[in-house]
Amino acid sequence: MxxxxxxxxxxxxxxxxLDGARVRVLALxxxxxxxxxxxxxxxxxxxxxxxxxxxxxxxEIAEPPGLARCxxxxxxxxxxxxxxxxxxxxxxxxxxSGRELRIRSMEVL
Amino acid sequence: xxxxxxxxxxxxxRITQVTADTAAAPHLHDHGHGNGHGAGQxxxxxxxxxxxxxxxxxxxxxxxxxxxxxxxxxxxxxxxVLAVNLMSSPGSGxxxxxxxxxxxxxxxxxxxVVEGDQExxxxxxxxxxxxxxxxxxxxxxxxxxxxxxxxxxxxxxxxPPRSVVLIENVGNLVCPALFDLGEAHRVVIMSVTEGADKPxxxxxxxxxxxLVLLNKVDLLPHLDFDPGFxxxxxxxxxxxxxxxxxxxTGGEGIGIWCxxxxxxxxxxxxxxxxxxRDSGAADGVAR
Ligand SMILES: Nc1nc2c(ncn2[C@@H]2O[C@H](COP(=O)(O)OP(=O)(O)O)[C@@H](O)[C@H]2O)c(=O)[nH]1
Ligand SMILES: [Mg+2]
Ligand SMILES: [Zn+2]
Numbered sequence: 001m002x003x004x005x006x007x008x009x010x011x012x013x014x015x016x017x018l019d020g021a022r023v024r025v026l027a028l029x030x031x032x033x034x035x036x037x038x039x040x041x042x043x044x045x046x047x048x049x050x051x052x053x054x055x056x057x058x059x060e061i062a063e064p065p066g067l068a069r070c071x072x073x074x075x076x077x078x079x080x081x082x083x084x085x086x087x088x089x090x091x092x093x094x095x096x097s098g099r100e101l102r103i104r105s106m107e108v109l
Numbered sequence: 110x111x112x113x114x115x116x117x118x119x120x121x122x123r124i125t126q127v128t129a130d131t132a133a134a135p136h137l138h139d140h141g142h143g144n145g146h147g148a149g150q151x152x153x154x155x156x157x158x159x160x161x162x163x164x165x166x167x168x169x170x171x172x173x174x175x176x177x178x179x180x181x182x183x184x185x186x187x188x189x190v191l192a193v194n195l196m197s198s199p200g201s202g203x204x205x206x207x208x209x210x211x212x213x214x215x216x217x218x219x220x221x222v223v224e225g226d227q228e229x230x231x232x233x234x235x236x237x238x239x240x241x242x243x244x245x246x247x248x249x250x251x252x253x254x255x256x257x258x259x260x261x262x263x264x265x266x267x268x269p270p271r272s273v274v275l276i277e278n279v280g281n282l283v284c285p286a287l288f289d290l291g292e293a294h295r296v297v298i299m300s301v302t303e304g305a306d307k308p309x310x311x312x313x314x315x316x317x318x319x320l321v322l323l324n325k326v327d328l329l330p331h332l333d334f335d336p337g338f339x340x341x342x343x344x345x346x347x348x349x350x351x352x353x354x355x356x357x358t359g360g361e362g363i364g365i366w367c368x369x370x371x372x373x374x375x376x377x378x379x380x381x382x383x384x385x386r387d388s389g390a391a392d393g394v395a396r
C-alpha cells in the first residue's frame with residue numbers, strides 16, 4: 001500500500017516546516033486520477049502523525065475531479081479514470097486536472 | 110513495520126551488495142527518520158491564547174522523492190549510465206528476463222542490476238549467477254522502490270560509464286508507478302498468463318510505461334489470450350507505449366529488446382523528465 005509511504009512523506013514534509021508549532025488542520029489536494037486513495041491516507045495519517053506535532057490534526061482533503069481536453073476537437077470532458085477517450089473517438093487527449101497530489105496549507109497553533 | 114513510527118514503508122530497508130561468494134551479511138542503512146519523529150515539540154505561547162494561523166505550504170507531496178530522483182538522474186547522466194526501471198506483478202518473469210538479457214548483451218554494453226524485493230537475496234544471487242554485479246534492496250514491508258533506495262544502491266554498485274543499470278522493482282502493478290527513481294525509461298512486463306485486460310485494470314502502471322514487454326509468448330498456444338486485445342488495451346491506457354512480444358525462456362523477441370537497450374545507451378541518458386503528477390496543465394498527457 002503506497003498510501004503509507006505517501007502519508008509518511010506528507011508528515012515528514014510538514015514537520016520540516018514547523019518551528020515548535022502544533023498543527024490543528026492540514027489541507028491536502030488529492031486528485032481522483034492521482035493513484036492515491038484519500039480514505040487510505042486518512043487511515044494511515046494517525047499512525048504516521050503519532051509522536052509528531054501533527055498528532056491529532058484534522059485532515060481536509062480536496063479531491064479535484066479528472067478533466068481532459070481533446071487535442072483533435074478541443075472538447076473538454078470529465079475523466080473518471082486514466083483510460084482517456086474523447087467522445088469524438090480520439091485518444092490524443094491531455095489531462096488538465098485530477099492528478100494533483102499536493103500539500104496546500106496548515107492551520108497551526 | 111517501523112518501530113519508531115509504525116510506518117510500513119522505509120521500515121528496515123536493507124541494501125546488500127551480493128558478491129560471487131555471498132555469505133552476505135546484510136548491510137544496514139539508516140532509514141532516515143530524521144524529520145519530525147523526535148519527541149513532539151512543545152507548544153508555543155500561542156497555545157495559551159488558542160489562536161491559530163494558516164500557513165500556506167503549496168508543495169508536492171512527493172517533493173522529497175522527486176528531488177532525490179533528480180539527483181539520481183544527474184548522477185547517472187554525468188556517467189552516461191542508462192537506468193531502466195522494470196515493473197510487473199510477481200511472477201511475470203522479470204528476473205528470468207534479466208538473466209536472459211545479460212547473457213544476450215554479453216557485456217556490450219556492460220550491465221549491472223539493482224534487485225528490489227521485500228525479503229531475501231534470491232534474485233540478486235540468480236543475477237550474480239550470470240557474472241554481472243548486483244545489489245539487492247530489501248524493502249521489508251514496503252511495496253515499491255523509491256529514489257532514496259536507488260541512490261544508495263547506485264553508490265554501492267558504482268556502475269561503469271556507458272553501461273546499463275537494470276532495476277527490478279518490487280513485484281506489484283500499483284505502487285511502483287507513483288515513485289520516480291531517476292530512471293531514463295520505465296518498462297512494464299506482463300505475461301500472457303495474467304489476462305489481457307490488465308492495462309484497463311491497472312492504467313496507472315501502463316500509463317507510465319515507455320515500453321511494454323508481453324512475456325511468456327511461448328505459452329500462447331495453450332492459452333485463451335488475445336494479444337491483439339492486449340495491445341489495444343495498452344494503447345487505451347497509453348497511446349505512446351511500444352509493445353513487444355517476448356519469451357524470456359524461449360528467446361523470442363529478446364534480440365529486439367536488447368537492441369532497444371543498446372540504442373538508448375548510445376543515444377545518451379536522461380531522456381525522461383521527472384514523473385508528472387500535478388494537474389499537468391499544458392503538457393499533461395493521458396499517460
Ligand atoms: N513459459 C515461460 N515461463 C517463464 C518465462 N519467463 C519466466 N517464466 C517463468 O515464470 C516464473 C517466474 O519468473 P521470475 O523471473 O521469477 O518472475 P519475477 O517474479 O517477475 O521475477 C518462473 O518459473 C520462470 O521460469 C517465459 O518466457 N516463458
Ligand atoms: Mg524476481
Ligand atoms: Zn475529440
